[in-house]
Amino acid sequence: MTVADFERRIDPYRPELLAHCYRMLGSVHDAEDLVQETCLRAWRARDTYDESRSSLRTWLYRIATNACLTALESRSRRPLPSGLVAESDPRRPFVHGGEVTWLQPLPDALLGPVDPQTVTVDRASLRLAFVAALQHLSARQRAVLILREVLDFSAAEAAGILSTTTASVNSSLQRARARLRETEVRPDQVDEPSEAEQRAWVDKYMRAFENADVEGLKRLLTDDVRMEMPPMVNWFTGRENYGVFMDWVFAKNGHDWRFRPLGANAQPGFAAYNRGPDGAFELHTLQVFTVTTKGISRNTVFRDADVFASFHLPSHLTR
Known part of the structure; x- marks a missing residue:
């Protein structure tokens, strides 16, 4: 088999492998690196792949999951x-998180266009809140929960991927579920309107923002709305x-702002640009709703240079 033939076989799985590695690591850059590592490991081990024992998809997930587990041995969790920390008073000064490595948003563009007939990525499981909740799990619990409840592998298949027993998988899954219940986040918990309706809500928010209409912004929010702003540890509800x-x-x-709509983690968002002292609109924040x-x-x-780079955002907008 040539390299080109091999890449043609595995290319359809790249978007879902990227989503899988992102859920595990919480980092766009690490996820992209690990997909490349998965493909390289798969190429080197191609002669050991036995179609009679597992599908190509399952085999690739085994390689990717174990690559993620190895990577997590030397990485800290990525929280929001x-x-x-405890909730802040919005009147208090900002406090920088220092050396904390924060959860990063995932650009929707990296997953390619959504085709309802062939979609393979569970986008509900990419929501920032859910991926943040996964960070509270140990690496193995995270892997088990994703394999079983997001990717729908059987306990036996997950055990094969992780080179462990079915009993061990079931035990890890129970502990992971219990820990997630404490965070009160599940992949299907949010009662979402359609994608078009979500975008319409955020478009209204952008118009109110552009008009510095604080009361208009507040009318678009739920009573328990939450805002957080990494790399600052401040957050409030x-x-x-x-x-x-x-x-x-x-x-x-x-009051002079411009916006560029975008999608992240299968959620609507935008990049906000604020007019600077020289009159140009400078990139200020990326916001995901x-x-x-x-x-x-x-x-x-x-407000992070690495996040801005992953979305290929220009540093300035012309009028």
Whole structure:
């Protein structure tokens, strides 16, 4: 088999392998590296692959999962601020997280176009809140829960992928479920409107933001809305707190903003650009929203050069 033939066989699995490695690591860059590592390991081991024993997909997941477990031996978990510290007062000064390695958002563009007839990636399991909850699990518990409840492998298949016993898989799954219950996050928990309706909510938010209309922003939020802003550890909940913070944003940064819509973690979002002292619009933040049938329930705001780079965002916008 030539390299070209081999790549043609495994290319259809790349998007779901990327999603899998991202769920495990919480890092876009690490996930891309591990997909490349998976493909390299698969090429080197191609002569050992036995189609009569497992499908190509299962074999690739075995390689990818074990590559992720090896990588996690030398990496710390990637939380969001709400998984690290207590809630903040929006009036308090920002506190930087220092050396914390934060969860990164995943650009939807990396998963390719969505075809309902051939979709292989469970996009609900890519929500930021769910991937953040996975960070509370041990590496093996994370792998078991993803293999069993996201990818729908049987206990026996998961045991084969992890080179362990079915009893061990079932035990790890029970512990993982118990830990996730403490975080109160499940992949199917959010009552989401359609993709178009979610985008419409965020478009209304952008218009209110552009007009510095804090009351208009608040009307788009749920009562228990949550905002967090890595690399700052500050986070808070509630519509009124949100309004207090946005009053501060406009007082500090002015009212002149531009936006670039984007998608991340199968959720709507945008990049916000603020007019700088030289008159140019400078990249300020990337914001990812959870939208429910009752409104926007979460806004995760990123201000990180690596995150901006993964979305290929320009540093400035022309008028």
